[in-house]
Amino acid sequence: MIGKQVTLIDLQDWDELVSSTYGRVYKFQQQDGCKARGVVRLTVPEVDYVEDYENTSVPEVAGGPEMGVSFAAWLARDPKQILTEEGDYGDGWRLELWWERNFYPHVSMVVNDLYAKGLLPAGEYIIDIDW
Numbered sequence: 001m002i003g004k005q006v007t008l009i010d011l012q013d014w015d016e017l018v019s020s021t022y023g024r025v026y027k028f029q030q031q032d033g034c035k036a037r038g039v040v041r042l043t044v045p046e047v048d049y050v051e052d053y054e055n056t057s058v059p060e061v062a063g064g065p066e067m068g069v070s071f072a073a074w075l076a077r078d079p080k081q082i083l084t085e086e087g088d089y090g091d092g093w094r095l096e097l098w099w100e101r102n103f104y105p106h107v108s109m110v111v112n113d114l115y116a117k118g119l120l121p122a123g124e125y126i127i128d129i130d131w
């Protein structure tokens with residue numbers, strides 16, 4: 001046999017798995033300044049490179065320059081808690097955009113937790129970012 005087996009995951013399917021598992025807004029493409037079309041390779045479980053962001057919070061400004069929080073901080077925050085710095089205008093789009101672009105954990109933390117929960121089998125994966 002030549003090569004290795006890799007599981008291809010559609011971006012929307014990945015986002016749905018994470019969102020439905022944790023009950024939080026999650027848009028992988030929107031993270032890290034918005035990812036371009038392409039693929040992201042993941043190893044499950046991730047053992048060679050596991051990163052957990054140090055931030056326990058980021059400014060509550062949707063689309064602001066500071067991004068990424070620790071997995072524990074992401075899990076601890078109530079997804080319905082309004083943004084104190086932008087106010088609550090009742091439409092919810094600012095809060096959703098903030099979760100998508102600013103308040104998210106490192107993907108390696110998500111991968112390992114999904115694996116530990118038995119929701120993501122061990123193996124090689126490719127997330128196909130095509131929007």
